[in-house]
Amino acid sequence: MARRVRWILVLGILIAAGGVVAAQLFVHPIVGVADNGDFGKIMAPAGLGHASDDPSLRYWRWLSVKFPIVTPAERFPGQYRSSETLLARAAVDLSRFLRPGKDFDIRILGLLHAILLLAFLALIAGATWKLPVGIQAGVLAAATFVYTDVGYVSLFNSLYSQTASLLFLLLTIGVAALSLRRGKLEGALLLAYFGAAVLFACSKPQEFVHGPLLALLGLALAGASWRGWWRQPAVWLALALCATAVFYYAVIPRRLIREVGLYHTVFMELLPASPDPARDLDELGLDRSLLRYSGVHAYQPETPIASPEFHQAFFARCGYADVLGLYFRHPARLWDRLERAGRGAFTLRPGKPGNFDRRAGFPPQTRATHFSAWTRLRSHLGGRGGIYWVGALLAASVAAAAFLVPRTPNGRRMAWCFVVFAAMAAAELFVCAFADYLGDVSRHLYAFQGLWDALLLANLTALACALLRRRSHPGFGISGGPR
Numbered sequence: 001m002a003r004r005v006r007w008i009l010v011l012g013i014l015i016a017a018g019g020v021v022a023a024q025l026f027v028h029p030i031v032g033v034a035d036n037g038d039f040g041k042i043m044a045p046a047g048l049g050h051a052s053d054d055p056s057l058r059y060w061r062w063l064s065v066k067f068p069i070v071t072p073a074e075r076f077p078g079q080y081r082s083s084e085t086l087l088a089r090a091a092v093d094l095s096r097f098l099r100p101g102k103d104f105d106i107r108i109l110g111l112l113h114a115i116l117l118l119a120f121l122a123l124i125a126g127a128t129w130k131l132p133v134g135i136q137a138g139v140l141a142a143a144t145f146v147y148t149d150v151g152y153v154s155l156f157n158s159l160y161s162q163t164a165s166l167l168f169l170l171l172t173i174g175v176a177a178l179s180l181r182r183g184k185l186e187g188a189l190l191l192a193y194f195g196a197a198v199l200f201a202c203s204k205p206q207e208f209v210h211g212p213l214l215a216l217l218g219l220a221l222a223g224a225s226w227r228g229w230w231r232q233p234a235v236w237l238a239l240a241l242c243a244t245a246v247f248y249y250a251v252i253p254r255r256l257i258r259e260v261g262l263y264h265t266v267f268m269e270l271l272p273a274s275p276d277p278a279r280d281l282d283e284l285g286l287d288r289s290l291l292r293y294s295g296v297h298a299y300q301p302e303t304p305i306a307s308p309e310f311h312q313a314f315f316a317r318c319g320y321a322d323v324l325g326l327y328f329r330h331p332a333r334l335w336d337r338l339e340r341a342g343r344g345a346f347t348l349r350p351g352k353p354g355n356f357d358r359r360a361g362f363p364p365q366t367r368a369t370h371f372s373a374w375t376r377l378r379s380h381l382g383g384r385g386g387i388y389w390v391g392a393l394l395a396a397s398v399a400a401a402a403f404l405v406p407r408t409p410n411g412r413r414m415a416w417c418f419v420v421f422a423a424m425a426a427a428e429l430f431v432c433a434f435a436d437y438l439g440d441v442s443r444h445l446y447a448f449q450g451l452w453d454a455l456l457l458a459n460l461t462a463l464a465c466a467l468l469r470r471r472s473h474p475g476f477g478i479s480g481g482p483r
Helices: 002-025 040-046 083-098 106-127 133-147 150-156 161-182 188-201 205-222 233-250 255-270 277-284 288-293 308-315 320-329 331-344 373-383 386-404 409-434 438-444 446-472
Strands: none
Touching (some): 002 106, 002 133, 040 083, 083 106, 083 161, 083 188, 106 133, 106 150, 106 161, 133 150, 133 373, 133 446, 150 161, 150 373, 150 446, 161 205, 161 409, 161 446, 188 205, 205 233, 205 409, 277 288, 277 320, 320 331, 320 409, 331 386, 331 409, 331 438, 386 409, 386 446, 409 438
């Protein structure tokens, strides 16, 4: 009877999750995210073109639903490489099969994204199967509430690379969680974990930094050891993950990512917020004549970023290490920048792109308000000391690894998950805080937001299980060991 109740609850929650996602992506008026100019990075290699030559219809104001299918720009992804391109190409091929001779409909890609999200929720259902039915239902319902919020789901009807970043990260987390229930990461789960981790690390250039951390976690979950390491598949897969992540970042053209980010860091953040911009340029070893570019965005017509003279005067003499060194010499300014990044980290929905198709009749840049309870709550937290909430949850995750998990071999693997995912969240926030313009930081932080929400759910679950163990076995401490 209890097993039947469990199945009914789990299937009911998963069906409800599918219904909420479908209501947003496929029921008129459908929800998505308008193009801010980044769609082209995925469109060209996926074989998609614009339906209109009018910039006012292409960008920012309304969601684009239909795209002409054209010849891909290259046989393989172009200058900007992302695992999202693989999903977009798969959707285009599916469109050719289902709708031959017709334009590509963004909802086909939205369907593929939705399937990946539901796969993550199914993995969480499997990972929590041995927990008491009330805790399992609570975890699954909470995950459904969080990850079917419009702040996440609206991305699915879009061509942004951060969609792949979010979804492949969630799948990596889901497989890791299921391996804990199974007791070890092996067989098909081992391949699934490293496959999802590679696709996550190759989704956006900023995500490559997580390759080594996920490789380390994979080794811990697989129980790998130094003895006979060459005979262990987990070791070779971990090495392949690290090598792929490094190679992926290395083949991204410097001007496309690194130089634009460094330019924004200095001329859109450091100098405009500085009490003495000229002195900052002196400290960086740069000419004070560059001060005239303070506040000039890299994509404005007057930007100097493509000028050889500017390249020699700025990029040849300044790097991220120089900028970070300046911030660390001025701790108050370092903290100010982290605080501003912390506020952006709790904004699930960038403020400018609209969510609706123009034919739905909404004004330009209208944003959807249904299924947005988690978005609103997160924004409230961000407005009340976002960086402190970040620090509190990361500290709680480390404490959970030390005190809440059982003192068993599987408990140690669970502790590894807490520590590694907390380290990834900290790294993600730090990279985004100092690698680009903070006015646009929220759209770069979907992986951080996905991690923060997953850690919140994991901490609450670990606390509930620890309290239940203590209630059932009064002679045991909260970590599961003898008092």
